[in-house]
Amino acid sequence: MTQYIDKIKEIANRVLTEGKVEMVIGFRKGSVPMMNQPHLATSAESVDELVWDSNCGLNLANYLTDKKGTIGIIAKGCDSRNIVTHVIENKIKRDQLYIIGVPCTGMIDHHKINAMFDGEVLNVEESGDSITISGNGFSETLSKQELLAENCAVCSHRNPVEYDELAGDLVEEQKDVDQYASVTKVEALSADEKFNYFEDLLSPCIRCYACRNACPLCYCPTCFVDESRPQWVGKSQDPTDVKTFHLLRAYHCAGRCTDCGACERVCPMGIKIREFTKKLNKDCQDLYGWEAGLSLDERPPLDTFKTDDPDEFIK
Amino acid sequence: MKNLLEHTGLEPGRLHFSWISSAESTKFVDVVTKITDEVKALDPANKKYVKTEPKVD
Numbered sequence: 486m487t488q489y490i491d492k493i494k495e496i497a498n499r500v501l502t503e504g505k506v507e508m509v510i511g512f513r514k515g516s517v518p519m520m521n522q523p524h525l526a527t528s529a530e531s532v533d534e535l536v537w538d539s540n541c542g543l544n545l546a547n548y549l550t551d552k553k554g555t556i557g558i559i560a561k562g563c564d565s566r567n568i569v570t571h572v573i574e575n576k577i578k579r580d581q582l583y584i585i586g587v588p589c590t591g592m593i594d595h596h597k598i599n600a601m602f603d604g605e606v607l608n609v610e611e612s613g614d615s616i617t618i619s620g621n622g623f624s625e626t627l628s629k630q631e632l633l634a635e636n637c638a639v640c641s642h643r644n645p646v647e648y649d650e651l652a653g654d655l656v657e658e659q660k661d662v663d664q665y666a667s668v669t670k671v672e673a674l675s676a677d678e679k680f681n682y683f684e685d686l687l688s689p690c691i692r693c694y695a696c697r698n699a700c701p702l703c704y705c706p707t708c709f710v711d712e713s714r715p716q717w718v719g720k721s722q723d724p725t726d727v728k729t730f731h732l733l734r735a736y737h738c739a740g741r742c743t744d745c746g747a748c749e750r751v752c753p754m755g756i757k758i759r760e761f762t763k764k765l766n767k768d769c770q771d772l773y774g775w776e777a778g779l780s781l782d783e784r785p786p787l788d789t790f791k792t793d794d795p796d797e798f799i800k
Numbered sequence: 801m802k803n804l805l806e807h808t809g810l811e812p813g814r815l816h817f818s819w820i821s822s823a824e825s826t827k828f829v830d831v832v833t834k835i836t837d838e839v840k841a842l843d844p845a846n847k848k849y850v851k852t853e854p855k856v857d
Contacts, residue, residue: 676811680808681809725852728849732805732808736804764803800816
């Protein structure tokens with residue numbers, strides 16, 4: 486995906502000099518491998534810092550909330566779906582934005598890569614479909630397909646859905662992927678097994694709220710976990726409190742989550758947080774035939790009422 | 801809401817939803833009786849989602 490960068494820089498420079506936008510939101514190289522950081526480019530020099538590779542897994546729509554002025558933004562498939570969600574939730578106006586669409590072939594999973602090697606990974610080079618990972622005393626070249634983040638491996642919207650200009654040719658969408666394989670697996674368990682599964686899943690959680698901060702959907706001025714009057718959820722490490730946080734956060738994302746995987750990517754403990762949102766995405770798909778962020782003209786299922794909405798759960 | 805809670809291990813039958821108007825007193829009685837009967841039939845030792853004393857290792 487590194488081939489897009491020249492085109493991205495060219496577009497960013499052009500829209501900035503033409504005065505179409507005041508800044509361009511993209512990525513620059515991070516201080517450690519596989520950790521590209523968000524970058525707000527406002528001048529030709531800062532445009533030069535922009536990069537694009539397989540480590541751009543954060544969701545840039547997160548930086549658009551309630552912004553004033555005109556903004557250029559680099560958007561892969563999931564970013565563009567979150568931009569659509571932002572627009573329909575009135576968090577930004579479509580005409581403030583100049584969306585530079587980037588067809589995506591998936592981002593690599595830094596948790597997985599770090600776990601593969603004993604020593605610290607010091608350098609990760611990408612060329613075409615192969616990734617070379619090296620550190621003190623080791624170097625290995627692997628295919629990118631094996632290293633994809635879990636959400637990218639089952640992604641069916643790699644191309645941006647909304648854009649003003651593309652930085653490359655559209656890529657072929659993945660077909661025949663079972664998006665909900667992980668959910669179906671858990672669904673087959675008994676109630677006790679399910680409970681233990683999620684208890685184990687969340688046991689490393691340190692309540693740092695990185696998942697919430699990286700999520701483009703979590704833009705409330707005061708999050709429910711930070712409220713103290715009333716205090717909705719206990720602030721301790723008790724498993725019940727931890728689970729309450731994760732369940733409620735997931736509910737707040739119901740019908741809005743695009744499975745961009747930013748939450749999992751930023752989790753310092755490598756918890757599979759998508760297990761919660763994925764279940765809700767599956768329910769939205771089954772009950773309402775809805776996938777978030779695909780169209781600017783449709784309202785999400787949870788803010789509309791239809792007489793034929795499913796209601797089997799109400800007695 | 802029910803789906804995710806049950807997906808994460810809440811026993812089916814612990815959570816109920818109903819729509820009852822303030823004029824439907826008989827329906828209210830029926831529903832509450834039915835719910836309490838169903839919940840009483842479940843294992844009382846199952847205290848998931850209930851905050852307990854912290855574990856000491």
